[in-house]
Amino acid sequence: MKLPRLELMGALLVARLLVFVKNALKLPMDTSYCCFTDLTIVLGWIKADPSKWKQFVGNRVSEIQNLTNPSNWAHCAGRNNPADLLTRGITATELVESHFWLQGCSTDPELEVYDLSSADLFSSDEENLMETSAHDTVLSTVTKEAAPLVIYENFSQFSKIVRVIGWVERFIFNLRNSHRRLVGSLTQLELKESETFLLMSIQREAYFEDINALQKNQLLAKKSGLYKLDPFLGEDGLLRVKG
Numbered sequence: 376m377k378l379p380r381l382e383l384m385g386a387l388l389v390a391r392l393l394v395f396v397k398n399a400l401k402l403p404m405d406t407s408y409c410c411f412t413d414l415t416i417v418l419g420w421i422k423a424d425p426s427k428w429k430q431f432v433g434n435r436v437s438e439i440q441n442l443t444n445p446s447n448w449a450h451c452a453g454r455n456n457p458a459d460l461l462t463r464g465i466t467a468t469e470l471v472e473s474h475f476w477l478q479g480c481s482t483d484p485e486l487e488v489y490d491l492s493s494a495d496l497f498s499s500d501e502e503n504l505m506e507t508s509a510h511d512t513v514l515s516t517v518t519k520e521a522a523p524l525v526i527y528e529n530f531s532q533f534s535k536i537v538r539v540i541g542w543v544e545r546f547i548f549n550l551r552n553s554h555r556r557l558v559g560s561l562t563q564l565e566l567k568e569s570e571t572f573l574l575m576s577i578q579r580e581a582y583f584e585d586i587n588a589l590q591k592n593q594l595l596a597k598k599s600g601l602y603k604l605d606p607f608l609g610e611d612g613l614l615r616v617k618g
Contacts, residue, residue, distance in 0.1 A: 380431065382414045386421060387435050390442040391579070395572055398612035410443060411451040413459070421448050441587045471553050541569035571611050578614045586614055 389410050397406060412418050420428060422445045425437040439445075457476045470476060541561045549556040561569075579586055585601050586608070588594065595602050604616040 379414055379416045379420075382412060382417045383420060383432060383435055386410070386412050386417055386448075387439055390439045391576070394442050395575060395612070398575075399568065399571075401610070408443075408447060410448045411456070412448065413451050413456045415450055418448060418450050421445050438583070441590075476550070537566055537569045537573060540573055541565045544569060544572075571613065575612055582614060589614070 393408060393410065396402075397404075412421070420432055420436050421439055423436070425433040425440065427433070428436060457473075457478075460470065460473065460476055465473070538561065545557055545561065545565065557565075582601065585595055585599055585606065588596070589606065589608050595606070601614075601616070606614055606616045609615045
């Protein structure tokens with residue numbers, strides 16, 4: 376898979392994680408946020424109509440736009456991207472003491488963190504040309520396909536997947552909270568949050584369109600298998616049915 380597509384997968388993961396965090400912390404829907412990518416090609420994809428792109432890019436751009444506002448995405452130059460610290464090489468001590476890593480991408484315009492104009496985003500780039508649909512169509516189809524966050528086939532037990540996700544979330548927490556690191560076995564709360572995250576991921580893959588409709592307070596399509604079950608989203612963000 377080429378780098379721009381991998382970066383797009385990363386952007387999709389950010390969008391899903393953003394929704395998960397907002398639900399977990401019970402943040403207001405209008406809470407301000409900003410998402411970054413260090414590839415202008417990907418930023419151009421996200422800000423454009425999904426039907427402009429081929430299926431792989433179009434499907435993922437559509438989901439990103441459903442989860443986040445495209446205007447809240449911006450470009451972060453590679454040298455100002457904290458995620459590149461490991462790529463360029465850094466010791467463990469330097470990483471722990473790095474404020475740059477903990478604070479994230481700076482919003483200082485002098486550090487080249489900015490939104491780009493359409494002219495910048497849609498220059499005659501070979502990757503854009505390769506991903507552009509061969510012809511225009513009046514109707515655009517968005518499938519329920521979504522790139523899974525977890526490859527379930529790699530695990531034989533549900534509990535094992537939950538624990539793996541729990542350890543990943545513990546690792547991320549400790550990186551961002553060096554002064555109050557969590558140690559020891561996973562707590563029941565961590566396992567519960569990991570299970571909720573996993574169930575949300577599975578539900579989104581199976582009922583992508585239904586969940587999007589409920590998030591927007593819209594009626595489900597009559598052809599939906601959940602239409603007669605009166606589904607709703609619980610406080611934990613999980614899809615539930617009444618009765």
